[in-house]
Amino acid sequence: MSLSPQGFSSFITNLGIKDFTDDFVLIKSDVPCVADGVFTQSLFAGPSVTLSRHNLQDNQAQGIVVISKNANVANGAIGKADTEEVIQIVATETGISPDNIVIASTGVIGRRYPIEKIRTGLLGIGEKLTAADFNLAARGIMTTDTLPKLAARQVGNAKLVGIAKGVGMIEPNMATLLAFFFTDAAISADVLRSIFRSTVDKTFNCLSIDTDTSTSDSAVILANGLAGEVSEQEFTIALQEIAQELVLKIARDGEGATKVIEVTVDSALNYAQAKKVAKAIVNSPLVKTAIYGADPNWGRVAMAIGKCENEVAINPDKVVIKFDNVKVYPNILTEENLAELREVMSQDKVNIHVSLNIGEAIATVWGCDLSEGYVEINGKYST
Numbered sequence: 001m002s003l004s005p006q007g008f009s010s011f012i013t014n015l016g017i018k019d020f021t022d023d024f025v026l027i028k029s030d031v032p033c034v035a036d037g038v039f040t041q042s043l044f045a046g047p048s049v050t051l052s053r054h055n056l057q058d059n060q061a062q063g064i065v066v067i068s069k070n071a072n073v074a075n076g077a078i079g080k081a082d083t084e085e086v087i088q089i090v091a092t093e094t095g096i097s098p099d100n101i102v103i104a105s106t107g108v109i110g111r112r113y114p115i116e117k118i119r120t121g122l123l124g125i126g127e128k129l130t131a132a133d134f135n136l137a138a139r140g141i142m143t144t145d146t147l148p149k150l151a152a153r154q155v156g157n158a159k160l161v162g163i164a165k166g167v168g169m170i171e172p173n174m175a176t177l178l179a180f181f182f183t184d185a186a187i188s189a190d191v192l193r194s195i196f197r198s199t200v201d202k203t204f205n206c207l208s209i210d211t212d213t214s215t216s217d218s219a220v221i222l223a224n225g226l227a228g229e230v231s232e233q234e235f236t237i238a239l240q241e242i243a244q245e246l247v248l249k250i251a252r253d254g255e256g257a258t259k260v261i262e263v264t265v266d267s268a269l270n271y272a273q274a275k276k277v278a279k280a281i282v283n284s285p286l287v288k289t290a291i292y293g294a295d296p297n298w299g300r301v302a303m304a305i306g307k308c309e310n311e312v313a314i315n316p317d318k319v320v321i322k323f324d325n326v327k328v329y330p331n332i333l334t335e336e337n338l339a340e341l342r343e344v345m346s347q348d349k350v351n352i353h354v355s356l357n358i359g360e361a362i363a364t365v366w367g368c369d370l371s372e373g374y375v376e377i378n379g380k381y382s383t
Contacts (some may be wrong), residue, residue, distance in 0.1 A: 002051060003152035003153070003154060003159050003161060004131075004132055004134060004152075004159060004161060005132075005158065005159040005160065005161060005182050005183050005184035005185075005224070005226075005227070006029055006159075006184045006226050006227060007029055007031065007184055007224045007226040008029055008131075008132035008182055008184075008224070009027070009028050009129040009130060009131060009132050010025065010027045010028070010032075010129065010132040010133050010134075010136070010137055011024075011025075011026045011028075011032070011125050011128050011129050011337070012024065012026075012027060012133065012136045012137055012139075012140040013140075015067075015114075015117050015118050015120060015121040015122075016114060016117045016121070016209045017067060017068065017069045017070050017107070017113070017114060017117070017155060018069035018070065018107065018108075019069070020322075021069075021139075021142075022068075022136070022139060022140035023067060023068045023069050023070075023140065024065075024066070024067055024118075024121065024122075024140065025064075025065070025066040025068075025137045025140040025141055026063060026065050026066075026090060026094075026125065026129070026182070027063065027064050027132055027134075027137060027182065028062065028063040028094055028096065029062050029063065029182075029222060029224045030224070031062070031225075031226070032060050032061070032062045032100060032224075032225075032226050033060065033061055033062060033222040033223055033224045033225075034059060034060065034187060034189050034192055034222075034223045034224075034225065035056055035059055035060055035061035035102070035192075035221060035222050035223070036056065036059060036189070036190065036193045036196045036197070036217060036220070036221055037052060037053065037056045037102065037218065037220040037221070038196075038197060038200055038218075038219050039052065039053050039217060039218050039219075039323060040214055040215060040216065040217035040218070042214065042215045042217070043107075044070055044073060044074060045073075045215055046071055046073035046074075046079065046083075046105060046109075046215050046216050046321045047072065047079050047080040047083040047084075048067075048072060048083055048103045048104050048105040048216060048218070049104075049215075049216060049217075050080075051080075051083055051084065051087065051101045051103060052103055052104065052218060052220070052332055055098075055099050055100065055101065055102060056102065056220070058099075059189035059192075059193065060100060060189075061100050061101070061102050061220070061222055062096045062097070062100040062101070062222075063090065063094065063096045063100065063101045063102070064101075064102045064103075064104070064220060064222065065086065065087070065090055065101060065102070065103045065104070066103075066104045066106070066137075066140070066141045066178065066180075066301075067086070067103070067104075067105045067106075067107075067118075068105075068106050068107055068140065068141050068142060068143055069106070069107040069108070069112075069114065069143055070105060070107040070108060070111055070113055071105050071106055071107045071108060071109045071111075071207060071215060071216050072105045072111075072112065072113050072272025073105075073110065073122070073212075073215040073216060074108040074109055074110045074215075075110065075111075075112050078112065079112065079113075081186045082112060082113045082115050083103060083105070083113075085115065085119075086103060086113070086118060086122075087101050087103055088350050089118075089119065089122045089229070090122065090125070093122060093123075093124065093126040094123045094125065094129070095126065097244060102218075102220050104141075104178050104180075104216065104218045105171075105216055106141070106143055106165065106178055106214075106221075107143050109215060111376070122328070126206055131309075131368050132182070133291055134152075134161050134163055134182070135148065135149055135150060135165055137156045138150040138163040138164075138165075139182075141163065141165040141172075141178055142165050143165065145165050145166070145253055146253055146319060147249075147253060148161070148163070148218075149163060149165065149246050149249040149250060149253070150164075150246075151241075151242040151245040151246055151249075152242065153238035153241060153242055154238075155183070155185055155227055155230045155231070155234050155235050156185070156226045156227075156228075156230040156234060157230070158183055158184050158185035158186075158228070158230045158235075159183065159184060159225035159237075160181065160182070160183040160185065160235070160238050160239060160242060160269055161181070161182050161183070161242075162179060162180065162181040162182075162239075162242040162243065162246055163179070163180055163188050163246075164177065164178060164179040164180075164246040164249070164250060165179075166178060166214075166250050167176045171368070177204075177214060177217055177222075177250065178216070178218055178219075179204060179219040179243075179246060180219075180220050180221075180222075180244070181196075181219075181220070181221040181222070181239070182221075182222050183221070183222070183223045183224075183227075183235075184223075184224055184225065184226040184227035185223055185225065185227055185228075185229070185230045185235060185236065186223070186225035186226075186228050186229045186230070187223050187225070187229075187230070187232075187324060191232060192221065192223055195219050195235065195236050196219075196239070198236075199236070199239050199240050199243050200219055200243070202240070202243075203240065203243035203244050203246075203247050204219060204246075204247060205252060206247070206275065206279075206363065206364060206365040207247045207251060207365070207366050207367065208279060208282055208283050208365065208366075208367045210333055211245050212232070215227065216358065221239075223356065228302075231259040233288060234287070236369075245254055245257070247366055248260065248366065249354065251366045251367060251368050252368070253370035254367070255373065256370070256371040256372065256375070256376065257368035257371065257373075258292060258348075258368075258369055258371055258373075259292065259347070259348055259349065259350055259368060259369045259371060260348065260349040260350070260366065260367075260368055261282055261287075261288070261291060261349075261350050261352065261366065261367045261369060262349060262350070262351045262352070262364060262365075262366055263278040263281045263282045263351075263352045263364065263365050263366075263367075264278065264351070264352070264353050264354070264362065264363070264364045265277045265278040265281075265354045265355075265356065265362065265363055265364075266353075266354075266355050266356070266361075266362040267355045267356050267357045267358060267359055267360065267362075268356045268358065268359050268360075268361040268362065268363070269313055269356075269359040269361060269362075270300070270359065270361045271361045271362075271363055273311055273314075273359075273361065274355075274356075274361045274362055274363035275363035275365065276308055276311065277304075277305055277311065277314075277354065277356070278354070278363050278364065278365040280304045280305065280307050280308050281301055281304040281305065281352060281354070282365050282366070282367035283304075283367070284300060284301075284303070284304040284307075285370055286300040286303065286304075287300045287301060287304055287352075288367070288368070288369050288370035289369070289370050291345055291350050291369045292369035292370055292371050292375075294342050294346040295342075295345070295346040296333075296338045296341040296342045296345060297356060298321065298323065298328035298329065298333075298341065301321055301328075301329075301352060301354070302316075302319075302321065302329060305319065305321075305354065313358055314358065315358065318356065318357040319354065319356055319357065320354070320355040320356060320357065320382070321352070321353075321354050322352070322353040322354075323341055323344045323345065323350065323351070323352055323353075324344045324350075324351050324353075326340050326341050326344055328341065350369075
């Protein structure tokens with residue numbers, strides 16, 4: 001059974017943005033959709049972000065355009081004009097109102113779109129739309145990703161699919177890298193907004209590859225309602241599952257990554273505190289490199305917790321630190337313990353568990369290790 005929601009079509013192609021791989025994706029709904037989006041808080045947000053944010057103020061959209069391998073950021077007025085022109089071309093060719101088009105761009109910052117190639121490549125796209133191919137769309141939005149990221153669920157009579165890209169410059173401060181969700185479920189704007197933003201906060205906002213927030217981060221959901229109403233609870237669970245599945249795929253595909261890191265902090269005073277401590281651990285270059293080398297230097301986790309100096313309620317005497325089932329603090333580790341810890345840190349997924357023992361809140365975040373591969377990729381990214 002297909003898990004593609006009804007009423008969506010797509011056009012995916014190569015416009016010659018940077019290389020010969022697909023770099024343009026258009027996904028269109030047959031009818032206007034209830035929609036919501038969350039975007040980067042970067043002060044250098046590109047025109048794709050600012051224009052999309054504006055177009056979603058009425059919680060409605062009918063099409064999403066993605067240009068990959070060029071972020072079109074920091075190009076001033078001409079960058080904004082180029083983005084507006086792309087929206088207008090798509091609107092003219094497809095019949096969608098320009099105000100109902102969301103656009104996202106990802107790639108090198110400070111370079112202008114090859115606008116002539118885009119103009120030529122988009123001629124007649126309205127007649128080239130076919131039944132939506134979300135697998136191909138997931139591939140078309142990639143930059144340094146090594147594989148496409150897609151997840152889907154059935155929700156009653158409706159279907160929900162999500163695609164995402166991102167393996168570097170990921171420390172979301174709003175939502176995420178690029179992630180797009182499509183469903184034929186009928187759902188009100190207020191309910192969709194509440195569910196979507198809560199899900200994003202617990203999944204994509206808990207992901208970090210390298211502590212850097214992109215200028216282009218965008219997460220958008222479209223619901224065209226063609227399959228009718230569904231259980232709000234079932235929809236919430238499905239969206240959460242899809243988002244978390246995408247987060248883990250991104251973490252596994254992090255630039256130069258060899259291992260996924262999952263950090264859970266529990267018994268905190270509140271969720272914000274638990275998340276702050278967990279992020280301090282997963283973002284630490286020393287923790288990341290220790291995990292990469294399977295070096296049982298667990299003290300780096302204690303160091304990361306200690307960096308949260310404003311969390312004065314944390315008492316080191318109450319803290320418990322574990323790697324899987326290996327308790328490293330408080331404990332005096334023997335050579336046998338260290339060998340066991342080294343084995344745990346050699347796994348493809350390393351789980352770190354910290355109990356603060358001062359409350360009842362819990363948070364889980366995800367990331368990856370830091371290897372020579374990250375330097376290799378980013379040392380040559382623009383060339």
